Amino acid sequence: MSIVEKSFKNGEVIVKEGEAGNSFFKLMEGEAFVYAGFGKNDQIKLSVLGTGEYFGEMAILEEYPRSATVVAKGSVSVIEIPGGELGAYLAEDPDRIIELMIYLGNRVWNMTKDYSEAETLLAQLRASDAEKKKSLFTKIKKHIDLYQSNKGQITEPAADPFREIFANLPERYSGDTATFARGDIIINEGDIDNCLYIVRDGQVGLYQNLGSSSEVKLGELKAVSVFGQLGILSEDSGSATSVVEADGTFIERISQEDVNYIFNYCPDKINAILRLLSYRLRNLNVDFLKACKEITELYGD
DSSP: OOOEEEEEOTTOEEEOTTOOOSEEEEEEEEEEEEEESTTSTTOEEEEEEOTTOEEOTHHHHSOOOOOSEEEEEEEEEEEEEEGGGHHHHHHHOTHHHHHHHHHHHHHHHHHHHHHHHHHHHHHHHHTOOHHHHHHTHHHHHHHHHHHHHHGGGOOOOOOOOHHHHHHTSOGGGOOEEEEEOTTOEEEOTTOBOOEEEEEEESEEEEEESTTSTTOEEEEEEESSEEEOGGGGTSOOBOSSEEEEOSTTEEEEEEEHHHHHHHHHHOHHHHHHHHHHHHHHHHHHHHHHHHHHHHHHHHHHO
16 A cells, blocks of 8 residues: 655644645644634634544545645644555555544534534524624624635535445345334434444434424435444444434444445445545535524624
C-alpha cells in the first residue's frame, strides 16, 4: 500500500475547504482544528480532532469537495490513505471497518443533534415577538455565524442510486432480513443492541422521548438508509427509538460478526454502507444549514 505518514507544524493546513481530494486521513498524534470559512473574517471553528480520528473521507467515498479546512494544532502526525487503496487499508486490519463506521456514525449523530437544536430554535423564533427573540440571542448568534460561514455549501446532494447498488449485490452476503408493519419498533431508546440496520424499502422515523410531552422527531429514513450504526462497536444504549412508518418496510440487520464476513466475500457492500453514512451526513448538513439560513432571516426581520 502507498499509505504515507506526514507531519505538520502548528498552524499548517492539512486539507483545505473546497478542494478536490483523492485521499483521506487518520490523525495519529496531536490535535487539529476544523474550520468553516478559514481565513475569512467570519471563519468558524467547528470542532477539534483528536488522536485516532479520521477526516477527509467524503472526498473519496463520494468524490465530494473538502467540506472544511483542517489545521494542525501544535505538532501533528497523520497517515494519508489514497482513495483507491481503501479496500486494502481495511483488509489489512478488519477492525478498521468498524472504526470507520463508528466515526461516520458519530458524525451523523452529532449533526442530527445540531439539526434538532436548530429546528427547535426555529420553532421558538416563528412564535416569538421581538423581546423573546432578544432573550434567545446567544443561541441565535451561533446559528447565524454557522450559516454565514457555510452558506456556499447549501447545495442539494445529487441522488445516489443506492436502491440499484443494493439490488445488484448478492443477497447471500446479507444479514438477517425481515418485513415490518407501520408502528413496529425496531430499537427502543436506551436499548442495548450492537447491530446496524439498513432500510431496504419503506420508511423509519427516529424519535427521542417517544410518547412523552417532550417527544422529538430527529429524522425520517427512507430506502436506502442506515441507522443504529453507533451500537455496532460496543454495547452502548440506543440514542433514539426507531419506529416503522410504512407497512411492508423491509429491513436488514447486520451484527458486528456479520461485518467481517461480508467484507471478506462482498467488500462492495461495505463500501456501499460507508457511502450511505457519508451521504446521510451530507444531507443532514444541508438541512441544518437551511435551518440556520431561516433563523438568520427571521432574526433579521
